Amino acid sequence: MMNGKLDWVYPEELEITTAYWWSPDSRYVAYLQMDERSVPEYPIVDFIPYHAVIEPERYPKAGDPNPIVRVGVVALKNPQTIWMDVGKDTDIYIPRVMWLPDGKTLAIQRLNRAQNQLDLLFADATTGKSRCALRETDSHWINLHDHLYFLKNGKRFLWSSERDGFRHFYLYNIDGKLLRQLTSGNWQVVSLCGIDEKKGIVYFTATEKDVLERHLYRIKLNGSGFKRLTSRDGTHHIVMAPDCRHYLDYYSTVVTPIQLSLHRANGKRVAFIAENQVAELQEYVLSTPEFLTITTEDGVTLHAMMIKPADFDSTKKYPVIVHIYGGPHAQVVRNAWGGSGYLWHQMMAQKGYIIFSLDNRGSYGRGKAWETTIYHRFGEVELKDQLCGVEYLKSLPYVDSQRIGIWGWSYGGYMTCYAMLNAPEVFKVGVAVAPVTDWRDYDTIYTERYMGLPKDNPEGYEVSSPVNQVANLKGKLLICHGTSDDNVHFQNAVQLADKLIKACKQFDLMLYPGKKHGIRGQNARIHLFTKITNYFLENL
Known part of the structure; x- marks a missing residue:
């Protein structure tokens, strides 16, 4: 039984990096409880010591029982766990948990064992009561994402989905009503880089120009103003400043090692931080x-x-x-x-x-x-x-x-x-x-x-x-x-x-x-x- 600690399979396959989440005002902490008692152990043997050492690992093979998971919330003033209602079915995954800006509501994503139904639940941190705000279904499987973003006024949130065949952004009101699809086309949104709420602009990377490349784009929350901000052919990994006024661009091509540069939000380069010419590579006469x-x-x-x-x-x-x-x-x-x-x-x-x-x-x-x-x-x-x-x-x-x-x-x-x-x-x-x-x-x-x-x-x-x-x-x-x-x-x-x-x-x-x-x-x-x-x- 683990509280606020992850097993092996969740980080590896669901790309979840933590099992506890502080509320915005630090009054509450939510955590994931994982009951692994039904998960079979696999013996990893260290043969190097004089006497071999067995290191058992809880590892659910295909068809095996998974950890039973649930989400609890503890208030610092009253350290008694309130369990969130995630439904009666215990054979589920909880791949994402985050707080809404109000600091009183949790957004819990619930994925069924077949991984073809994903529910976005809003749970009251003080009572545990929850409601399903959004449901995604697929005839094959659902790919998870990290594109859920709640606007600070608490009235709308950004979501991404592959429901039209490609991953794109969708804007919802807090009740789960779809307001509009922001992006569309036969290309994929890759990552959400940041949202400038004052200007109503979403920054993201995508494959719109070329599936072999990654570029930075912007679009307004009203669906207008779609524009590519990076110009050089290749791959741009973007780290946006919290205020979305500047960004770092980790740029490379198949023949150019990673270069790091600082840019304004409009794409204009301010400075090279690491041009990374790597002159030493020239002596190796690499093929293009x-x-x-x-x-x-x-x-x-x-x-x-x-x-x-x-x-x-x-x-x-x-x-x-x-x-x-x-x-x-x-x-x-x-x-x-x-x-x-x-x-x-x-x-x-x-x-x-x-x-x-x-x-x-x-x-x-x-x-x-x-x-x-x-x-x-x-x-x-x-x-x-x-x-x-x-x-x-x-x-x-x-x-x-x-x-x-x-x-x-x-x-x-x-x-x-x-x-x-x-x-x-x-x-x-x-x-x-x-x-x-x-x-x-x-x-x-x-x-x-x-x-x-x-x-x-x-x-x-x-x-x-x-x-x-x-x-x-x-x-x-x-x-x-x-x-x-x-x-x-x-x-x-x-x-x-x-x-x-x-x-x-x-x-x-x-x-x-x-x-x-x-x-x-x-x-x-x-x-x-x-x-x-x-x-x-x-x-x-």
Whole structure:
């Protein structure tokens, strides 16, 4: 039983960072109570000490009982909990809690287990009585957001929804009556940056200009005055000042490391804070990535990116490494700085490989219909689109079609395993880092959102899990996993290894003792990428 403290799965999958909330006047504190007693324990074993240590983790796998949650409020003058009425159903999630400006009312978001109904409740902090001000429903699943904003006069609030197929802003009065839809179009609102209530202006980032980019926009609360404020092509991460008179712009492109600048609210730059030229990168002679689009047989446009060797010669034949993630609510192909992973891809390009990435259907940024194509069946649509990208590669005269490899991490590790087992004639080499290999082993919130409960979708779980397809393996497969991974458990690697051995299939396995999902610390990351580098050099 935890009061004001979060478990593992809520922060990971609901992106909630705290379990208590002070009222604006600091007279009350609301908190989340989590009863984990029915949640099964998973043993994370630390094998490094002389006597191995078991660290039990409460981890609800798909279909398991979840923590029972409720919201309480305590007044500082009378420290007795008043429980808010969140309904009779206890098999729910409470992903968001916040105070209204009056300091007496709580806004509680209640999400059902199937994650296709989200209710916005207003609860009286002194009595616990609540009413449902707004309800969102979806035939697939509801993506959560952090765009709820109450205007200080307490009469209106801003909300976002994907009800028209793309995430947009909606303005409501406090009774839950829709006043107007503020934004619209075949593009996504990404983040709410701030609201200048005196001027009635909403500042936000969105994909309106280009799905590969992020830009700052403004629109008035009356729905007029829509305008893009950032001009440079690329990705702008915005931090707005509390008074909305200035903002910080963390700007990057695929070839420009993050630059930091200060701007007025109208977009005019005041000063560079960190121009970040990174002259040291020049000596490495990095290749400029190429963005491209590929059209599927059914007319769908896919975005892709390619990195060629700096000394590229179109008369030569090059092997290809496909870098894949492929999972929902994620985007790999973006005009943004890619960090250390991008630099490793540049290094592999210098060693004579073409690096290729593609965002398949199910990825982020192109609307709800695009994202929900994967519903109840992971892997199938994603691989179909990735293979469309491979067919494009094979059509290029400088690609060696017999030397195509694939690698990915987490969901990308899963997709690597899935691709090696479902398209064994296509991929010669695969490297899967921290892969899910059986979706019954992953947590409730993420897995059930997209796959439903195992009892309701047994066939989907069966055909989506690589552990059931090991007989198809033909190429070279390296599995890398941290033994203390509390996200994608090491059990996934063990279960896949067990099935491969029983099928008499040769593979390679690299363990990282005591390392979690990110495989960091004590040279582990260097060791990992050295291992991956050598595996491709030796086998592709």
